[in-house]
Amino acid sequence: MKKLLLGVVLLIALVFAMPLVLSDFGINLATEIYIMAIFAMSLGLIMGYGGMVSLGHAGFFGIGAYTVAVIGQHVANTYLLLLLSVVISGLIALVTGAVFIRTSKFYFLMITLAFGQLLYVLFWQLKPWTGGADGMSVSAVMNFGFGEIVSPNALYYVMGIAFVMSYFLLYLFVGSPAGKITRGVMENEARMSALGYNVRVYKLLVYTLSGSLAGLAGALYAYFNVFVSPDLSSWMFSGQVMVMVIIGGVGTLLGPALGASVFVYLQNFMSTYTERWPMIMGGLLVALVLAGKGGLIHWLQHGRHFLVFRKQTGKAVSQQPVKKGEAVH
Amino acid sequence: MSLLKVENISKSFKTLQVLRNVSLEVGPGERHVIIGPNGAGKTTLFHCITNILPIDAGAVYLDGKEISKLPAHRLVHLGISRTFQKNNLFGDLTVEENIHLALAAKKPYRYDIFSPLTVRSDIRKETNDILEQWEIADRRHVKVKHLSYGEQRLLEVLLAMASNPKVLLLDEPTSGMSPAETAQTAAMIQKLPRSIALVVVEHDMDVVFSIADRITVLHHGEVILSGSPDEIRNNEMVKKIYFGGGAKQHA
Amino acid sequence: MSAISAQLLTGVAYGMLYFMIAAGLTIILGVMNVVNLAHGTLFMLGAYIAFTFINEELNFWIALFLAVFLTAIFGLFLEKWLIKHVYGKELEQVLLTFGLSFIIADAVEWIWGTEMHTLPVPDLLSGSLSIGDTAFPVYRLFVVFIGCLLALLLWYLETKTRIGAIIRAGVDDRAMVSALGINVGLVFTGVFAFGAALAGLSGVLGGPLIGMYTGMDSEILVTSLIVVVIGGLGSWKGSFIGAIAIGVIETLGKVWFPSLSMLTVFLIMMIVLIIRPQGLFGREVA
Amino acid sequence: MLELQDVHSYYGTSYILQGVSFSVPQGKCVALLGRNGAGKTTTIHTIVGLHKAKQGSIRFKDQPIESLPPHQISRLGIGFVPQGRRIFPSLTVKENLTMPARKRKQEGRGHWGLERIYELFPVLKERENNFGTQLSGGQQQMLAIGRALMTNPEFLLMDEPSEGLAPVIIDQVGEIIVQLKEAGLSILIVEQNISLACKAADVILIMNKGKIVWSGSPDELMVNEDVQHKYLGVSA
Amino acid sequence: QSSTSSGSGSDDKGGGSGGSVKIGFILSQTGTFAPLSEGIVNGFQLYLEQHNGMLGGKKVEMKVEDDEANPQVALRKYRQLVHGEKVDILVGPISSAVAYALRDEVEKDKKVLIDANAAGDDLSWSKKSDYVYRVSFSNWQNGSSTAKYLAEQVGKKAVILAPDYPAGKEVLRAFKAAFEAAGGKVLKEIYPKLNTNDFAPYLQEASAEKPDFIYAFFTGSDGIRFITQYKEFGLKGKIPLTGPLEFGDELLTQPTGEAAEGIIAGINYSPYLDNEQNKQFVEAYKEKYGKLPNIFAVQGYDSAAAIDQAINKAGSLNSQDLIKILKGISLDSPRGKITIDPATHNPIQNFYISKNVLKDGAIVPQILETVENVKMPEASPF
């Protein structure tokens, strides 16, 4: 518990310190990174703790974003809109998840791909409500009762706080009985069932949780970007988050967030420096795999353990590999 | 009244009939051993009792209540627990975490999504008790896939016992164990409180005869004999189809 | 020929094109269990290589041969240098092959530019047969023929050689296979190269129908993934039947439910997976 | 035939084999006994090349094999029955047998083919189109033995072949081992079933904590209750 | 495309000549739109090269960003360019969806956006902005230009096809209105999905209506497949194929070759257009890039020309000054003279009814008739 508090305090300090060193655009980018980090953590949850790799997660992101865009035309209350986004995406995750979790592994990947595509087409074809392929502007303005939040800095703090809160909630979940059990289901579903667990409940629980968190990310994004279009639910976007999660480190909470920041940063700046950015990006991904430590977060852990080991010379170095997901929290 | 009652169950895989009208009764606290040649249907019988495989005909009762249609996970809560013939563990988790998972299944807080599992003192204590009782406390942080085969076998049994069942089904608990561990395991099984009824499949005759109150012989999916250890030991037919020469020392 | 049977024929031919496109993936993903997101780029590469040779005035068939050969070699090195390290690690496969597809697609753009191209239909196969009052392109019939040939080839490899069994076993337990005296590494390399060659082949043969343009790789990839999944992993028979079913349903759907056409294949996949979570002919997990 | 000299082996940092040396003469059967976790499987894996020794030499037919890849080691004529069967789930029983099949240099009396395996374990023929994992545990063990024989080895490594077998079948396995020896095979067998080991083997080795701590003939072992008790945990 | 700095302009951005100007491009450099973006950048750079790397007397620094044809990415790039790089003027985008997304932002930030391609009608109507000026053409122009000619010269009954996305719908809507106004009748409208691999069923459906001609709008890979399959399924030569300018542009006629022969298209540019400005342009373009320019190259070229003239005349980089000039600006484009209509911010330009003919193995548009000064209505007629 103490470790957790320390971590959260550190994160909050980080969030508050960043604007001191960042340019206007840097703040803007950091704001977007927080949102993507929430999104990536939501996918990281089902991938790393539930063993479900989804290629349709952007569907939930889109639901959240369109909820704010469409319903926001009639309802101004930010609390209500955020709540609606979370509830609607959670409900859809619950209903579709009940069907999808019957499939496993690659089939799950593909059925979620179809799901994402379904939403994509839906947003595209419901032109009267969603503006169709041309997208729509978001008229709702964020307001938590302390005045409108429109300035880049204000948005930055809101998203930063949202990120820390999401992390905190996920941290609790992962350590909770339900979280540990989900992890067990991922490892060995049949045995969990024989040990007396209703495995479908846990899979559905984590899928729903993840879906609603993705919806929240989408809703925040709508406020931030003030424009939504079907691309928010495209499989390409789903694929990108998946890459964020993997490069960051599957099976950890902060890994996906780290992956999101690196990915968004690279995506944004690489094309500025070279026309051949896809090649460089591809090269980086390949190099990451060949370096073979898993995600970036494991590099950090490695570095940290190296330091720790140095300090406690004399103590026997545990031969156990770092337990995934524990050391980073 | 019997605790576990298997009534005329049958099971086929496509055209292959694996169980034919198998009936079995296990009283409270009874040690019931099932033997039979390889492929007789022993493991399949366990799968049918725990509804991992659906049965074609017949019924299974626990405490007089039919349980044959209940999903596998419900049975644990009613008091049936089992091990698998082939180790079926959480290889990437540590020994301790494996035991945590087994223990938490019956805890009221198993759906809790906020408070950490590890702060629950009951689960910590029970885990420690198990680890110490079986002298594997030093292995608690080892990933299960790094355990030797025999060590994994032991853990397999421990997981099943963790739910504190009324009926415990053990499928070849000592296979792959060295004589030392086998003896230890057999002793442990003998020492289990009589509040637990046991149904054990076993090929090691030392173990069979050291624990059995009653033995049922399965052959080609049929119960050909059920009786006291002595009856079985001296049955010519069982000698022929099952013991072979290897049973000489027991006969 | 009635309108409906014309549509059916079109659908079958189109399905065969699907099967051809997915054949390489059927092997690499279906049998070898490698999530190969670079399948589309291998397809693309085959088409562009052939394009270069044809521009050099080479005969279509020679260009075809060279393109297939070169993609096979490419696949071979890909496996030996990269893929080899990620067997059994799905997520790393995703990252690796995704990165590769970025690199290859960008290289293609670099070398051949962003303009669109098509491959010419070889003279021998240009023109169309009139069946009733509709004309049917000879080249499509040729694709149907090749599709059948591929299916036969896969059937042969699967049932008449041990390769299929070695690969499946290698996926189950690679170390055990090698301990039985089989050079799994070599077999995997060869089979991967073969899968790449099939991707290249379908690129060349698909070139005249689909065209060549930047971004084609991801379209081809998604199509192929869907075919393989509907059929069920590891079953070329499934891919074959799945592909034709998609071809026919999609073709008829274009006429009957035009507004759904953006979704047809996805809906088919979803429905198949809801009814059969392991695809039409997928092996049930034991 | 096979000779290990001072083999040391690790998993990560844990030191498992701590200088193992022994040899298996041509046409003989050697049994390796020991408690769980003693390092028996590690020894076997080191021989077949699935695990690389850090130090030490392994020679087979006077040829060093410690740096060869597993498939080459196997092709020198080493058959392998792994612990836990390791049947291929995606293959049918028949495919499990035919996939690794190799011809013997001179096909002859000792040649193992599908028919002969089916003769030995008739139940495998009945189940030949089932997938490997649809067999019962014991049947899988038979399949694993059959599979190793299909490579027509000159040397057979068996890691607990009797595990999960009914007593009659264990007898049968004992007889097979004797037959195989007669046909000229050399065998290294890891066993927990001491009576089987004593029946089949010419030499018994006992391993404890990664070292060979005792060796002798079966008869010597049977009378040495002290060793039995100390290293095998057999209570008198 | 990375930043290409031409010359080492000083940083002062005062009015008058001297100083430098930073121009941000938001284009779609990856995916199907890549060749369009390449054309625009090429055209722009050619203009710069011909003018010593200066526009309006200022050294130009180009920042080109890839929006992946995705409005979300485009908005991020926009922020980077405007807030990070602090560019003075924006040129872009390819996709109309991106243009609509950017439109609100430039309005907010008061940045001038030269629309070098996005053809969405509403940019001239309901979503017109004081800060957005189009030098390319609109879907309405593209769709309506040929309708009268076709009704009078080819036939009164048509089946029309376009991909199921906004541009497709807008082009067909404009065509249909103009065609019916000229006495024609649309027998059937067909909207295949975007990225259709197989047009066979649609072709069968269309020919079953026995129309006098088929009017189709397809771009990119869809265009290639449509044209080649039109021939494959034996419709070429049986039912005339017509379409808007894409069907007469190099980008499609080059890869489809002989299959594109005979198509009647309403183009606004061709490298074979006979005017002095164009001859020089084509010559220079060929020399620099080794290939013929297409309409997109011209759009890039004209974007540069528009900026050049606007800065010159305004004498400053101030948006308010620039937009005064941009409204009603006239350019001597390789396509002929164009004038930005102050009412729609869309160029008034000539269209040419042309027929693709095969000449020395290449497709060349043969001009049948000129439709002069095609001008968008001031408000949406729909």
Ligand SMILES: Nc1ncnc2c1ncn2[C@@H]1O[C@H](COP(=O)(O)OP(=O)(O)OP(=O)(O)O)[C@@H](O)[C@H]1O
């Ligand atoms: N999924 C299945 N599909 C088809 N046949 C099966 C399947 N599972 C088991 N069998 C067959 O059913 C019979 C009984 O198998 P079971 O595993 O119950 O035997 P067992 O008595 O446990 O044998 P052992 O002592 O060898 O473990 C065997 O002949 C086996 O081949």
Ligand SMILES: Nc1ncnc2c1ncn2[C@@H]1O[C@H](COP(=O)(O)OP(=O)(O)OP(=O)(O)O)[C@@H](O)[C@H]1O
């Ligand atoms: N992959 C591994 N990583 C780390 N440690 C391992 C690994 N495999 C085995 N070990 C350890 O090595 C030791 C020897 O294991 P080994 O499997 O050789 O024992 P064994 O004698 O075959 O035992 P058993 O009779 O139980 O099969 C054990 O302590 C085990 O925990």
Ligand SMILES: [Mg+2]
């Ligand atoms: Mg069994």
Ligand SMILES: [Mg+2]
């Ligand atoms: Mg062992």
